[in-house]
Amino acid sequence: EVPLMKVEDVVRTYRARKRGTFNTYSNVQAVRGVTLDIMPCENFGIVGESGCGKSTLTRLLAWLEVPDNGSIVLNGTSLGTLSPRELIRTRSEFQLLLQDPYNALPPRTTVGRMIEESLLIRGNVTRADLRSRVMAAMAEVGLAAELYDQLPNALSTGERQRISIARALILDPKLLILDETLSALDQREQSRLIDLFSKLQEKNDLTYVFISHDLAMVRRVCTRIAVMYLGEMVEIADNRELFFDPQHPYTKALLSAAPTLEEKPFNPADFLLEGEPPSPIDIPAGCSFASRCPKAFGRCRLETPKLVEHTPGRFAACHLLDGEEAQAAA
Ligand code: SF4
Ligand code: MG
Numbered sequence: 001e002v003p004l005m006k007v008e009d010v011v012r013t014y015r016a017r018k019r020g021t022f023n024t025y026s027n028v029q030a031v032r033g034v035t036l037d038i039m040p041c042e043n044f045g046i047v048g049e050s051g052c053g054k055s056t057l058t059r060l061l062a063w064l065e066v067p068d069n070g071s072i073v074l075n076g077t078s079l080g081t082l083s084p085r086e087l088i089r090t091r092s093e094f095q096l097l098l099q100d101p102y103n104a105l106p107p108r109t110t111v112g113r114m115i116e117e118s119l120l121i122r123g124n125v126t127r128a129d130l131r132s133r134v135m136a137a138m139a140e141v142g143l144a145a146e147l148y149d150q151l152p153n154a155l156s157t158g159e160r161q162r163i164s165i166a167r168a169l170i171l172d173p174k175l176l177i178l179d180e181t182l183s184a185l186d187q188r189e190q191s192r193l194i195d196l197f198s199k200l201q202e203k204n205d206l207t208y209v210f211i212s213h214d215l216a217m218v219r220r221v222c223t224r225i226a227v228m229y230l231g232e233m234v235e236i237a238d239n240r241e242l243f244f245d246p247q248h249p250y251t252k253a254l255l256s257a258a259p260t261l262e263e264k265p266f267n268p269a270d271f272l273l274e275g276e277p278p279s280p281i282d283i284p285a286g287c288s289f290a291s292r293c294p295k296a297f298g299r300c301r302l303e304t305p306k307l308v309e310h311t312p313g314r315f316a317a318c319h320l321l322d323g324e325e326a327q328a329a330a
Helices: 056-059 083-091 113-124 127-140 146-151 155-167 187-202 213-221 239-246 249-257 325-330
Strands: 004-019 023-039 043-047 069-074 095-098 175-179 206-214 226-230 233-238 308-311 315-316
Touching: 004 056, 023 056, 023 069, 023 233, 043 213, 056 095, 056 175, 056 206, 083 095, 095 155, 113 127, 113 146, 113 155, 127 146, 127 155, 187 206, 187 213, 206 213, 226 239, 226 249, 226 325, 233 239, 233 249
Parallel strands: 043 206, 043 226, 095 175, 175 206
Antiparallel strands: 004 023, 004 069, 226 233, 233 315, 308 315
């Protein structure tokens, strides 16, 4: 099977002014070589603590930021090779939904106009067609037709979220990137949106990438999950494997720290997540998790573990997982 999106060794470093200075800069290594295959019609999850580079990776996947190195290939086309005009066309195939549609939606534009704008910018459509396409998109996401002429401030968070989904959907995308999209919603509205996402997936062959810190949500929704730490993926596995047989100490620590996941396949006390991650300005040598890892041993501070496919489809980056030497140390 051919991946819908191929992320290959993507790197993003940016310059940030040093605290308390005017003209001294440091390099923030936000994303440090991420490789992922996102398959058609899957729900791919990316989890990690805040500051792990998720936001930067989100902007890279949505091509709102361009990687310094590496490539993102959508349906066989490397985004970096497209002309501005081709990029506009290709952009309708992958859409980003933001966490807080309240801030993302212009306050003085009616619901109908907002959805319509998205089509006018990207698509070719006649005026006569416009209203009926907007109405169809509204119906598809469960927005009542009478909302067409309303302003967004009168609406609930769930309704605003549906407006952004309609805005994306009207362009007939293949891939939706959801940045904490479900986290601001209460349980009921979250469930309704999950149902909507799955209905839309069936109907339109959609692929989703959920980027979130919310492990319970990701467990409920995602088929495959990647765990991110300090700009790198440390584990990638199927839902069941990740939650019932996690391999990387950081994954275990994250699961231990999640209050909403009751049964854990290991003793959570052995994997307490303490302290803060190192700064992405000053990344230590060796395994970047070593400063917080309860299982760290000598080799960890010297050598960076590679993300290795240990069994088909299961990737992890930890010295403990590769062979006799590591087992002896453990
Ligand atoms: Fe812990 Fe070492 Fe594995 Fe890193 S390589 S996660 S420090 S055991
Ligand atoms: Mg972030």
